[in-house]
Amino acid sequence: AQSVTQPDIHITVSEGASLELRCNYSYGATPYLFWYVQSPGQGLQLLLKYFSGDTLVQGIKGFEAEFKRSQSSFNLRKPSVHWSDAAEYFCAVEAGQGGKLIFGQGTELSVKP
Amino acid sequence: DSGVTQTPKHLITATGQRVTLRCSPRSGDLSVYWYQQSLDQGLQFLIQYYNGEERAKGNILERFSAQQFPDLHSELNLSSLELGDSALYFCASSVGRGWDEQYFGPGTRLTVT
Numbered sequence: 026a027q028s029v030t031q032p033d034i035h036i037t038v039s040e041g042a043s044l045e046l047r048c049n050y051s052y053g054a055t056p057y058l059f060w061y062v063q064s065p066g067q068g069l070q071l072l073l074k075y076f077s078g079d080t081l082v083q084g085i086k087g088f089e090a091e092f093k094r095s096q097s098s099f100n101l102r103k104p105s106v107h108w109s110d111a112a113e114y115f116c117a118v119e120a121g122q123g124g125k126l127i128f129g130q131g132t133e134l135s136v137k138p
Numbered sequence: 139d140s141g142v143t144q145t146p147k148h149l150i151t152a153t154g155q156r157v158t159l160r161c162s163p164r165s166g167d168l169s170v171y172w173y174q175q176s177l178d179q180g181l182q183f184l185i186q187y188y189n190g191e192e193r194a195k196g197n198i199l200e201r202f203s204a205q206q207f208p209d210l211h212s213e214l215n216l217s218s219l220e221l222g223d224s225a226l227y228f229c230a231s232s233v234g235r236g237w238d239e240q241y242f243g244p245g246t247r248l249t250v251t
Contacts (some may be wrong), residue, residue, distance in 0.1 A: 068140065068228060069242040115181065116182030124236025125171065125238060128181040 027052045027120040031129035037094045038106050038135045046101040046132050048116030057119035058099040059126065060090055064112045072114075075099060086110070141165065142231050142243035151247045156217040159246045163231030169193070170212040171232070171240060172204055176225040183251055187212055188235040219250045 028051045038044050039091045050056055057076050059068040073084025080092040090101045099116060117126040143163035163170050169216040172184040172245055183196035187206035198204075201219075206212040216223060226247050 059239075061242070068142075068244040069230075070140070071239060071241065074239055084223055085186075114185040119237060121194055122236070123169070123188070124232075124238065124240075125172075125183040125186060125196055126181075126230075126240060127183070130180050 027074055027118055027127050028127035029116050029118050029127055031114075031132050033132045034130070035135070037132045037135040037137060040108050041065075041105050044103045044106045044110070044134070046134070047118075048099045048101065048113050048129060049097050050099060050116070050118045051097065052118050054122060056099075057124070058090075058092060059114045059117045059119070060084065060088070060099075060101050061117065061128075062086075062112045063115065063131075069115065072101070101112045106136055108133075108138065110134060139206075140210055140241040140243065142229060143240055144182065144227075144229050144243040144246050146246060147244065148247050148249075150251065152236075152251055153219055153221060155250075156215065157248065157249075159214040159216070159229075161212045161214070161229030161243060163212070163223065164241055167231035167233050167241075169232045169235060169240075170206055170210070171230040172198075172212070172214050173228045173230065173242075174225045175245070177230060179226075184214070186236070193235060213238060216248070221250050224248055224250045237242050 030049045060072040116129045143162045168189045184198040186194040204214045226245045229243045
């Protein structure tokens with residue numbers, strides 16, 4: 026069955042430090058992968074997506090992610106974190122007939138001043 | 139702002155009652171998806187409609203139903219409500235019948251007392 030695992034429930038980084046959020050997926054075919062961000066009390070905002078092609082994808086707000094088929098991973102990175110990046114981040118794979126999203130459990134990011 | 143609107147923002151109701159959540163997709167989008175976000179289950183896909191027709195079904199209870207109208211807005215009906223139905227309900231929309239980017243609304247927070 027398709028699934029997404031985000032191993033880190035909570036991560037704290039200092040402002041200005043680099044960030045990497047991990048995501049592992051289980052899917053039989055070539056996956057469509059996404060990262061979303063959810064600020065407190067807000068909906069989910071699409072950060073970036075991978076459909077095919079270049080395995081390093083760029084998104085909004087300075088985020089990027091790298092698709093590694095051999096490791097079934099799609100990790101999210103940012104070179105320098107800002108306090109406004111504090112939020113919950115969800116990795117998702119698109120699956121099934123209608124392309125429903127299967128989400129990981131989320132990683133909550135805290136940013137220290 | 140994703141362009142997807144949801145009403146109401148908050149809803150408080152009693153067990154056994156019935157409520158209707160409303161969603162208007164982004165202009166031009168033909169698919170509407172409903173998701174439930176709860177602390178214990180995380181983000182779960184409920185159902186998808188494409189151009190008025192049900193396209194995919196997920197973990198949606200029999201007490202829940204949805205429809206998409208000719209103007210493409212969608213409603214999610216929840217009946218015989220239980221305490222465990224308290225959650226954030228998100229609507230998302232996409233251009234095609236699936237396998238493309240989904241844009242999320244701000245959600246409706248349902249509290250069942």
